[in-house]
Amino acid sequence: MVDIQHLTKHFGTFTAVDDISFQVKRGEVLGFLGPNGAGKSTTMKMITGFLTPSAGTVLVAGDDILKKPLAVKRRIGYLPEGAPAYPDMTPLDFLNFIADIRGLKGEKKRNRIDETIARVNLDGVLHQTIDTLSKGFKRRVGLAQAILHDPEVLILDEPTDGLDPNQKHEVRGLIKAMAQEKVIILSTHILEEVDAVCSRAVIIARGKILADGVPEALEAKSRYHNAITLTLQKNQLQADTVRNLLLSIATVKTLEPLAETDSVLSYQLFPKDNQTILADVSHKVREQQWIVEEMHAEKGRLDEVFRQITTVTNQ
Numbered sequence: 037m038v039d040i041q042h043l044t045k046h047f048g049t050f051t052a053v054d055d056i057s058f059q060v061k062r063g064e065v066l067g068f069l070g071p072n073g074a075g076k077s078t079t080m081k082m083i084t085g086f087l088t089p090s091a092g093t094v095l096v097a098g099d100d101i102l103k104k105p106l107a108v109k110r111r112i113g114y115l116p117e118g119a120p121a122y123p124d125m126t127p128l129d130f131l132n133f134i135a136d137i138r139g140l141k142g143e144k145k146r147n148r149i150d151e152t153i154a155r156v157n158l159d160g161v162l163h164q165t166i167d168t169l170s171k172g173f174k175r176r177v178g179l180a181q182a183i184l185h186d187p188e189v190l191i192l193d194e195p196t197d198g199l200d201p202n203q204k205h206e207v208r209g210l211i212k213a214m215a216q217e218k219v220i221i222l223s224t225h226i227l228e229e230v231d232a233v234c235s236r237a238v239i240i241a242r243g244k245i246l247a248d249g250v251p252e253a254l255e256a257k258s259r260y261h262n263a264i265t266l267t268l269q270k271n272q273l274q275a276d277t278v279r280n281l282l283l284s285i286a287t288v289k290t291l292e293p294l295a296e297t298d299s300v301l302s303y304q305l306f307p308k309d310n311q312t313i314l315a316d317v318s319h320k321v322r323e324q325q326w327i328v329e330e331m332h333a334e335k336g337r338l339d340e341v342f343r344q345i346t347t348v349t350n351q
């Protein structure tokens with residue numbers, strides 16, 4: 037549905053987006069991750085036709101944004117960074133205005149406005165000017181204008197930025213509810229958002245794609261993938277002995293103490309070659325008759341992978 041090839045943007049001598057290519061299918065929620073200034077917004081602006089690329093192509097359902105801008109823009113809903121809207125309009129005025137621009141008329145216009153208001157829960161604030169709304173409601177107004185014409189492709193630039201945890205949860209719920217029938221590309225700094233809503237994550241830094249995969253595959257690159265946190269009751273145990281016994285497990289590569297106090301001994305155990313070590317560690321625990329307070333395996337830490345990937349390029 038969305039096919040990006042060799043997309044590049046120069047601002048003078050500075051290259052903000054550097055030859056990136058990727059495709060997105062219907063039903064996918066693609067999370068665009070990257071540090072500040074990575075080129076996320078610039079890429080989104082080129083996909084939506086707000087900025088002209090220096091090179092490369094954007095095809096949406098086979099149409100080129102440069103050759104058929106109106107056809108492409110009809111298929112796209114766009115929430116720009118900060119969700120700008122006209123502050124002196126009410127949400128209802130604003131949605132009527134957007135509906136007119138989108139060419140909706142008569143009953144269809146009324147139905148789409150009603151459905152959108154219900155979907156993003158704007159009922160309570162329809163007649164209040166937008167500048168008097170809370171951030172959460174302003175964001176909902178932004179989302180409402182993006183989905184008003186029921187587009188097949190949604191481009192959302194930091195849709196949950198600046199929202200409180202409840203509002204974030206709500207907006208993520210909305211995105212998930214729309215995900216099946218659309219292509220959604222969203223940008224975020226928030227790594228938990230990727231786990232919460234995205235079926236795929238693209239990590240971008242300095243205008244280049246550094247990783248592209250399902251969140252689980254990215255987490256698997258973490259050194260915490262399949263690592264185990266083990267916390268034992270101290271009782272009569274000696275820390276040195278416990279450490280040596282844990283390191284004697286054939287599949288355990290290294291160990292990092294998390295806490296060695298009068299009441300607990302707690303360790304992070306890292307596997308050899310990313311293998312699963314839970315069974316071997318459990319076996320050792322039973323054999324030694326240790327009393328376990330906590331034992332769990334990790335999927336991997338996206339934040340660590342993100343830091344690792346994005347800092348390598350900064351060097």
Ligand SMILES: Nc1ncnc2c1ncn2[C@@H]1O[C@H](COP(=O)(O)OP(=O)(O)OP(=O)(O)O)[C@@H](O)[C@H]1O
Nearest residue numbers: 047050052070071072073074075076077078079117
């Ligand atoms: N119109 C412009 N003129 C000059 N430089 C620009 C322009 N727009 C963006 N840039 C630069 O391009 C780079 C990428 O910016 P962009 O806004 O795409 O990053 P981003 O990944 O969206 O960052 P953030 O997460 O902070 O929003 C930045 O260094 C920015 O300063």
